[in-house]
Amino acid sequence: MSAEISPDEIGKIAEALASRYLEPYLAVVEERQFSRKEVNDSLWGTIVLTPIEVAVLDSPLLQRLRSIRQLGVVHWVYPGAVHTRFEHGLGMLFQVQQLITALNTAWKLQQTEGTQVSPLIDGRSAQLLRLCALLRDVGQVAFSQASEGALENLAGFTTLSSDFTKELLDDEHGEDRQFSEIFAYHIVRSSAMRSLFGTLLRRFAPEVRFNRDDDDAANASEVLKRIARTFIGRKIDDHLPLLHELVSGPYSAERLDQLVRDARFAGTPSLLDIPRLIQKLSVRCMRADELPQDIAGQISVSPGEDTWLFGVKRSGASVLDELQLAQVLAYTKIYRHPKVVAIEQMVRSFIEAASKLVTPRQLLMFLYSEADDAIVSFSRAALAEALGLGAIQLRSDQEEQLRRAEAILRAIRERSLWVQAFQYPGSYLARDDEDPRARNLDQFLELLMHPEKREHFAQRLRDEVRTMTVLLGNKSAFTDAAFDSMVMIHVPGQIAGETQTGRAFLIQKSGEPVPLSQSMATRGNWAEQYMSEQPRAYIFCPPKIADMVYVAAEKLVRVELDAKLPGLFIEASKREGKVVRDLKRALQPLDYWKGTPYDIHPKPERMDRLDASRTIVKFDELRQSFQEPEADPSQDQASGQIPKNRRTSAWLRQFETSDHVDCALTVLRSFKLLTRDDTVAAVRSFISISTEFEGACVIPFGSMKDSSVMDAYFAPDVGRPFIDGVHTIEEYAALDTSRPLIFLDNFIASGNQATDVLAAWFGREDLRKQELHEKREALAPQTIELLRRTKIAFVFVAGWNNGIDAVRKITKELGVDAQVHCYLTESDLPFAKECLLKAKHDPAKVDGFLKRCREIGRELVASQVRTKPLDAKTASDRELGYGNRAMLLATLVNVPTQSLTAVWMPGKVDGSDWSPLMRRRKKI
Secondary structure, X not given: OOOOOOHHHHXXXXXXXXXXXXXXXXXXXXXXOOOOEEEEEOOOEEEEEOXXXXXXXXXXXXXXXXXXXXXXXXXXXXXXXXXXXXXXXXXXXXXXXXXXXXXXXXXXXXXXXXXXXXXXXXXXXXXXXXXXXXXXXXXXXXXXXXXXXXXXXXXXXXXXXXXXXHHHOOOOOOOOOOHHHHHHHHHHOOHHHHHHHHHHHHHHOOOOXXXXXXXXXXXXXXXXXXXXXXXXXXXXXXXXXXXXXXXXXXXXHHHXXXXXHHHHHXXXXXXXXXXXXXXXXXXXXXXXXXXXXXXXXXXXXXXXXXXXEEEEEHHHHHHHHHHHHHHHHHHXXXXXXXXXXXXXXXXXXXXXXXXXXXXXXXXXXXXXXXXXXXXXXXXXXXXXXXXXXXXOOOOHHHHHHHHHHHHHHHHHHOOXXXXXXXXXXXXXXXXXXXXXXXXXXXXXXXXXXXXXXXXXXXXXXXXXXHHHHHHOOOHHHOXXXXXXXXXXXXXXOOOOOHHHHHHOEEEXXXXXXXXXXXXXXXXOOHHHHHHOOOOOEEEEEOXXXXXXXXXXXXXXXXXXXXXXXXXXXXXXXXXXXXXXXXXXXXXXXXXXXXOOOHHHOOOOHHHHOHHHHHHHHHHHHHHOOOOOOOOOOOOOOOHHHOOHHHHHHHHHHHHOOHHHHXXXXXXXXXXXXXXXXXXXXXXXXXXXXXXXXXXXXXEEOOOOXXXXXXXXXXXXXXXXXXXXXXXXXXXXXXXXXXXXXXXXXXXXXXXXXXXXXXXXXXXOHXXXXXXXXXXXXXXXXXXXXXXXXXXXXXXXEXXXXXXXXXXXXHHHHOOOOEEEEEEEOHHHOOXXXXXXXXXXXXXXXXXXXXXXXXXXXXXXXXXXXXXXXXXXXXXXXXXXXXXXXXXXXXXXXXXXXXXXXXXXXXEEEOOEEEOOOOOOOOOO
16 A cells, blocks of 8 residues: 555545446436435334435435445344444434424523524524435445544554644644545535535525525535535534534434444443433523633634524433443443454454555545445455456465455354454452562553554564464464464544533523533543443454464563563453463473563463462461562562562472472472571570580671671570670670680581681681682781680581581681581581482482573573673582582571572573572672
8 A cells, every 4th residue: 555645635536436426316316306205214213305315315325325334343243233324324314303403492492482583493504404414424435433443544544634634624623533524525525416416406405505696506515515514523604603513513413313223223222312312402692702712713703793502401411421321331332342343353454455455545446335245245356356456467465465355354254253362451450469560551551552553562463473373383374464464453442422422511591501521520420430441452363363362462561561461361351361371381392481581481380289389388488587688670670570479489480391390399398497496496505515605605706797697686595594695706805704605607608708707807818718809807916815715616507517627627727716516417408409309209300400400500690790700610619509509598587609599599591580589688
């Protein structure tokens, strides 16, 4: 399709179509006599037509409306909704006459009894409005609003409405118009229509004259100009500034017939009480300078001249509420029924395919000339002929588009309909325990509302679905061009007429007329609140790829927008959780999820078992005692977004295979958290075997930044006389006491840190561990001498043998007579391999799990930000925790680096953020 189509080009197309349908008819109307007729309508009973109306209705241009259904594709969902635009035109004519009569009566009742008064809306204007009603849908094409919405979404048509407003109505008020209204505007003002009306007005309605001379052509042009202006909501009478709203307004004939007729034939309820609405119509005579400003700015009369404002009595405000309610029900139950919208998206896909084969002019000529049923029944050859491609040798890509278009028509014909693959609910509440990203979907909604971004997202969806089908071995299922037609995003716009109702005036016995919108503002717009609960966006596609589309949407939202779909979206989207889960699992071994956040990866099947949930709950109870630090955004972007009570399951699902998850569950069950009780037991057990330390002072081993401070705080729980108090080393030196001294720490591994602390205290730089790069100050000489003559012990709550030996060795080298005690030794501590084998896991699966842990640890270590890279050996020695022993231990405030790296280290694994099980607190 070519670039943007202009209003001028639309005018030329309208001119050509009007000529095709009307020129042969011109000779007929010159000779045929048309007389008054009565037509029986299934809703309104007998409708009386004037001769000119009969002549207009008999024209081929109006007769074509018999083959265009009022509700487009709704009959595929509501079988009774087969009424046509032709019937709707007759209904509009009936209702506009009802409105005219009611307003004239209301005006007459305001006059002094016995006063003779001319009708406010005279016969000339009444006939004009009746003709407006008949011609209002003359711009409709096949499939009605379904095609209209599709055309407005095509690249060539997106700016047509705004361009029309700017170019033709730059000096007027009002909003942009729908395509069918713009098209009808041009058709009615075509030369063929002027010729027709020149004859019809002269022969059958000479009283309908708006110019002062006898120029029939000029009069016809003026009449048609006024008719056309009603279609686009512009005034047609300066003294009756709202006269056009009887056709296109808050309580217009078009709305009154549409809402009742559509509900009746669709079989849905409607609460609209038209007789009461008509009874409540009112008229207010006002000087022009007293009119509301937005109306006064549109008319050209002297300030003191009389004008008449139409509205509804203040007591009839509830009738307008009923009108809004009827419209809301029609939209929610009929026009926006998900299956109706799905079929409309199929029509849109068909039109998009056709638009790639023909010019905008050819496409419009095709849609205007063909009937709904005819198009649906087309074979490929018939479709090509109707599009004007029958004699053309098509390229391969054109052949593919033609096949695509015909396939969609066949699917509609056979009712092999698309389904809703995704729905963005009107409102939702994310659970308190859900990922905070589930509350951060505003950016996604903004994307869906933006036409260009929405189409880009749709293309990304198609690419993702195409990738899935290839990975799953279904490459031949669809061609690339077919994919482009099978995923459609639909964002429901504002309800047509939603703001129009608010423009209706409430006319009071005294005081100025008040717009209904002003009344709504004070009492609340219930319709707006109701519609806010309706879905904000849909994605439609064929059933066979619907689950893939949902999965693709979930992935793109998470990866590209850093947001997450709440759990309720899957239910709102009519997807079955198990089916979606199975699809995600099928893609797991095919590397589809590689490089994406783990929280959207499929939940491993092993986690569905009851024992898994029990293990998670039990570990979460253990976690409650762990004083975890806040996540560092520069290093850990995953766990900080996960609620605490979901952290365990989030960590567990990162292992992905059931065998690995099975082993990881044993890791959780085996994990040891050193508690206050362990600290107290460690001190008590030491004093029980070394009674000479009764009444000792306790000092945390290390500095104030070490977790040993917390253990020293717990030590007094042992009670007197076993412990005399807790001090810093400086405080102890100042006490001038001979009491024994216990240095207390929670864990020792290799002993490097402990020996470095002692070497620094005693000023022995030759014994320092320079590779630690720790800055530590030496103790005062008198403090060193005090330590050498004091009875000293080093008590560790838990530790490795080589660490204990290292402390014993260095204390001797430093000339300190010290005892070294470890409460929980290596045999008491959990290590991953030993725990897994003890739990009777298959040794081969244990090796596989530890191999995966090594891979994870390797990537985590490599992803850390450092000023200087680690050498290969050091990095390798940290894959399973420092020392590669895969210990499963934490204290109340920290996780030793010797614990399994996958447990505590954040970073990147397979290109995705890794969420640690327990965050480690770094020293400052």
